Amino acid sequence: MSDARPERRLSAILAADVAGYSQLVGLDEEGTIGQLRAHRALLFDPQVTAHRGRIVKTTGDGLLAEFASVVDAVRCAVDVQRGMFARNAQVAEERRLEFRIGVHVGDIVIEGDDILGDGVNIAARLEGIAEPGGIAVSGRVQEDCEGRLDVGFTDDGEQQLKNIARPVRVFRLRLDGMGPRVMARAVAKAPVGTDKPSVAVLPFQNLSADPEQDYFTDGMVDEIIMTLSRNRNLLVISRNSTFTYKGRAVDVKQVGRDLGAHYVLEGSVRKAGNRIRIAGQLIDAKSAANLWAERFEGGIEDLFDLQDRVASSVVGALVPKLLQAEIVRARARPTESLDAHLTSMRGLASFQKWGRDATDEALQLAYRAIELDPNFAAPYGLALSCYVVRKTSGWVTDPAHDIAETARLAAMAAEVGRDESFALASAGFAVANILGDLDAGASLIERALDLNPNGSMALTQSGYVRVWLGQPEIAIEHLQKAMRLSPVDTTMFMMQMAMAFAHYIAGRDEEAFAWAEKALQRNPFLAPATRIAAASAALLGRMADATKYLALLRQLDPGLRIANLGERVTLRRAEDRERLAEGLRKAGLPE
Numbered sequence: 001m002s003d004a005r006p007e008r009r010l011s012a013i014l015a016a017d018v019a020g021y022s023q024l025v026g027l028d029e030e031g032t033i034g035q036l037r038a039h040r041a042l043l044f045d046p047q048v049t050a051h052r053g054r055i056v057k058t059t060g061d062g063l064l065a066e067f068a069s070v071v072d073a074v075r076c077a078v079d080v081q082r083g084m085f086a087r088n089a090q091v092a093e094e095r096r097l098e099f100r101i102g103v104h105v106g107d108i109v110i111e112g113d114d115i116l117g118d119g120v121n122i123a124a125r126l127e128g129i130a131e132p133g134g135i136a137v138s139g140r141v142q143e144d145c146e147g148r149l150d151v152g153f154t155d156d157g158e159q160q161l162k163n164i165a166r167p168v169r170v171f172r173l174r175l176d177g178m179g180p181r182v183m184a185r186a187v188a189k190a191p192v193g194t195d196k197p198s199v200a201v202l203p204f205q206n207l208s209a210d211p212e213q214d215y216f217t218d219g220m221v222d223e224i225i226m227t228l229s230r231n232r233n234l235l236v237i238s239r240n241s242t243f244t245y246k247g248r249a250v251d252v253k254q255v256g257r258d259l260g261a262h263y264v265l266e267g268s269v270r271k272a273g274n275r276i277r278i279a280g281q282l283i284d285a286k287s288a289a290n291l292w293a294e295r296f297e298g299g300i301e302d303l304f305d306l307q308d309r310v311a312s313s314v315v316g317a318l319v320p321k322l323l324q325a326e327i328v329r330a331r332a333r334p335t336e337s338l339d340a341h342l343t344s345m346r347g348l349a350s351f352q353k354w355g356r357d358a359t360d361e362a363l364q365l366a367y368r369a370i371e372l373d374p375n376f377a378a379p380y381g382l383a384l385s386c387y388v389v390r391k392t393s394g395w396v397t398d399p400a401h402d403i404a405e406t407a408r409l410a411a412m413a414a415e416v417g418r419d420e421s422f423a424l425a426s427a428g429f430a431v432a433n434i435l436g437d438l439d440a441g442a443s444l445i446e447r448a449l450d451l452n453p454n455g456s457m458a459l460t461q462s463g464y465v466r467v468w469l470g471q472p473e474i475a476i477e478h479l480q481k482a483m484r485l486s487p488v489d490t491t492m493f494m495m496q497m498a499m500a501f502a503h504y505i506a507g508r509d510e511e512a513f514a515w516a517e518k519a520l521q522r523n524p525f526l527a528p529a530t531r532i533a534a535a536s537a538a539l540l541g542r543m544a545d546a547t548k549y550l551a552l553l554r555q556l557d558p559g560l561r562i563a564n565l566g567e568r569v570t571l572r573r574a575e576d577r578e579r580l581a582e583g584l585r586k587a588g589l590p591e
Helices: 021-027 029-050 070-087 118-129 139-145 183-189 211-229 239-245 252-259 303-331 338-351 356-372 378-392 399-416 421-433 438-451 456-468 472-485 492-505 509-522 527-539 543-556 562-567 574-587
Strands: 007-018 053-059 062-067 099-111 114-116 135-138 152-159 168-174 198-201 263-272 275-284 290-299
Touching (some): 007 021, 007 029, 029 062, 029 070, 053 114, 099 139, 135 139, 139 168, 338 356, 378 421, 421 456, 509 527, 543 574
Parallel strands (some): 099 135
Antiparallel strands (some): 007 099, 099 114
């Protein structure tokens, strides 16, 4: 008898099927099967691949997929369900295909290309109790994913699943919900902002009598996309994204929101004999206003030459209209509410006083401005900046509240301020500092710098996050640029303080001490700068300076200890955390 043991591994399992599939097939067999194939080909299968999974097998209306990462598996499920919501928007309710999805992580048995075992069975049972369009996961999945996805979780308690020996803790995902820690990843994934006008070229309609001419129509659109992409003043959404709308009636406003596009180009192609007519129209995705429309006609003697001429003509007509529209957009006010604008400005003035009472006042004014105009981005950035100052200064009295509000405000800033550098950078800074997700924070700040490469505040915030990531040289480069761009900035001490920290973790204590003192000369109430001054002085052996700055630090932040340093600053590298603790311990900070 063989003693060979079955091969096993720990995997995340995603199980999915179509709710009410048999009934849908009974109503329209060919149409339902065609819809399912299209959803699989254009959405489900690409999402599994994009999230580093593999489809193990399909079973009529269902499928089973395996992932090495449980977070990737749930992200895939979320993106599929959101994609299905968009794809079903124009479909009659009684004919919609809706997936139910279950996700579990557990030990599985490998048998060739197939997978077996309790891990698979539990995922299948979770799928069975999921709502149409919903996702059910096990408690183990929820623990691994909490705070990493733009969803909330509803606890359904322990349930006895069919043919599963032990009860399973079940959670349902709230795709429109927000828990206190969920936005760190979500905001990093929002559509990328840019200072360039963005265009989505939708698949053109084939108006020819011959459906086989779809290839020609698609080829024409491909050529237009390629030609537009060569223009450095435009951001063109990829074909992979825009062609998911093929064959669907679309709402251009929704397309703009889904793809982060300012403008949508749509059109049609009609081929009759040797003549071809192409009609195109450019639409403002925010207002749905038609900015430009034109027809092009030509012969088919030379197909590739015709495609090139049409695409070039489209670009030639498109770019001037885009530039005109962008000028109008640039002149638009950030808010129609004068009260909101003035309230936000008052809050900013209070914030720049830098004291505890002034920061509290600035936060109250930021909330008031948001109440006056929820679509005004600037006060979200101001409020997030206040929460960062509260944390770094040791003024937080209710950490859970500050974390929850940071997550909520960061989500709103990323949505409302997707084209506003200050809001995005402030959101990124808060996500990194308070929520502790350095990668998501850095991503948001990069988006802000894409919008405005010369924003000194965003460059300063990038400098801090790069320090926390353990990248002092990049931090110094960004901070030097910020100082060049704004040499008389009223918040120059912020740049100097970050410069001190960057040199400190790079092991250059002389430079760190000098920059910390410069910051404190401009603003003597900076606990972070005082920490670096005390630590660097101690490591340099300047104990008189170390003692002086530690005494000041104890006044500014009485609750600070070696044990809670991590509550004041997030440092990814263990060696950076150890070095900061070493310097402050040597300066005399209690354990």
